[in-house]
Amino acid sequence: MSVFPQLSMNPEVREHLRNVYTNNELVFEALLSCLSHPPLFTCLRASTHLHSLQDIQHRLQRHLAQQERSPSVYTHPQLPDVLLLPVHGPRPVDPLASEVIVGAQCGNAVLRGAHVFTPGILSTPKYMKVGEVVSVFSDVEGKCTRGAKEFKGKKVFLGNGISEVDRSEIFSSDGPGKGVAIRMTEPLYQSPSFDGVLTDQLFLQNLPSVVVGHALGPRPGERILDMCAAPGGKTTHIASLMGNQGTVVALEKIRSKMEKIVQNAKMLQLHCIKAYCCNSVHAVIFVDVLIIDLCVFVDGPPYPEESFDRILLDAPCSGYVSSLQRFCVAVRLLKRGGVLVYSTCTVTLAENEEQVAWALKTFPCLTLEPQVRIKTLLKQQAFYNPELSTQTENGKLIVIFFFLTETTD
Numbered sequence: 001m002s003v004f005p006q007l008s009m010n011p012e013v014r015e016h017l018r019n020v021y022t023n024n025e026l027v028f029e030a031l032l033s034c035l036s037h038p039p040l041f042t043c044l045r046a047s048t049h050l051h052s053l054q055d056i057q058h059r060l061q062r063h064l065a066q067q068e069r070s071p072s073v074y075t076h077p078q079l080p081d082v083l084l085l086p087v088h089g090p091r092p093v094d095p096l097a098s099e100v101i102v103g104a105q106c107g108n109a110v111l112r113g114a115h116v117f118t119p120g121i122l123s124t125p126k127y128m129k130v131g132e133v134v135s136v137f138s139d140v141e142g143k144c145t146r147g148a149k150e151f152k153g154k155k156v157f158l159g160n161g162i163s164e165v166d167r168s169e170i171f172s173s174d175g176p177g178k179g180v181a182i183r184m185t186e187p188l189y190q191s192p193s194f195d196g197v198l199t200d201q202l203f204l205q206n207l208p209s210v211v212v213g214h215a216l217g218p219r220p221g222e223r224i225l226d227m228c229a230a231p232g233g234k235t236t237h238i239a240s241l242m243g244n245q246g247t248v249v250a251l252e253k254i255r256s257k258m259e260k261i262v263q264n265a266k267m268l269q270l271h272c273i274k275a276y277c278c279n280s281v282h283a284v285i286f287v288d289v290l291i292i293d294l295c296v297f298v299d300g301p302p303y304p305e306e307s308f309d310r311i312l313l314d315a316p317c318s319g320y321v322s323s324l325q326r327f328c329v330a331v332r333l334l335k336r337g338g339v340l341v342y343s344t345c346t347v348t349l350a351e352n353e354e355q356v357a358w359a360l361k362t363f364p365c366l367t368l369e370p371q372v373r374i375k376t377l378l379k380q381q382a383f384y385n386p387e388l389s390t391q392t393e394n395g396k397l398i399v400i401f402f403f404l405t406e407t408t409d
């Protein structure tokens, strides 16, 4: 049953994407439907550098049982550090007369099991008081004005909840508070909230993002670079896969975001992460052979060429030029025989195939690893492949990985 409207997009974008999906209308329509619904499972990455997957699974089951929630926690058939919890929905919940409208981002979080936090609220009934039972809707088109008392635009029902604050506290002149404003009692899609749960052992991360860390295949003792790192989901995964041994350099150009990487590394007890506020376009220096010896012990960026065993370029959607600049730096910083993973959260040709085609043409030292081989590696749970390393002794290997966040898990 479809409870959400089909994604609407402008006709050129629609046509472009339809062509990407080889003109297969059925596949394309199925993809659009998936993208407008929450995933079937909530994916949690387990801190296997601290405890075994089974230990963490049991602890989570015990926690959920204490909360009188269904303790079904599954392991993933191929990924050795993933726990999956089924998302139940859509459930039969009827909307009420009192409506609270939240922004789309907040709405997405509610569909993944979150309560409504005050900053996410755009509109409430005029006299909403603590204890009032309300229906929560998402403003999918971004048209509701903050502070509105009603909203007639396009909205999607997310479930019912109880207000923990008065309207005046949400839209006060001192700015919105930070805590939970609506506690969801009857969510349309039910999934446990993980706020503050086993924080050093579990990390909420979408499945495709977890696969990226495995595709990179870091080994204990290696030197790894994450060029676009905040908030550090993949950085911390890489460090965990290395058993916290070696060095993971995490670069982030925005200081406040870089601090989030530091917090996450601390929370997950990953001491091998070194985070720097740095534009990765400036992360490489050319030094001659004599100076390289002196530079080996330099901690922060810039780094001499061929400094890293593996590099993750988890590119943000951005202008063409900055994207190519980051690619150039990645290739220079990668050791011979090293692995570069390029991942994006989009399906556009411009951000994916075209970038990689350009990189392969510009840098003959790069070889493209077919995804089918990565899939085989993942199936065998052999994330390190010696054959692959020897093959690339004289060149650098690029593994390209496109992934869709959120709904495509």
Ligand SMILES: C[S@@+](CC[C@H](N)C(=O)[O-])C[C@H]1O[C@@H](n2cnc3c(N)ncnc32)[C@H](O)[C@@H]1O
Pocket: 209, 227, 228, 229, 230, 231, 232, 233, 234, 235, 251, 252, 253, 254, 257, 278, 279, 280, 281, 314, 315, 316, 326
């Ligand atoms: C797609 S997000 C990265 C997500 C992250 N890899 C994770 O898994 O948690 C992109 C991040 O790269 C940062 N960024 C973009 N261009 C950058 C650059 N040239 N140097 C460093 N950071 C950059 C952005 O500020 C943003 O925080």
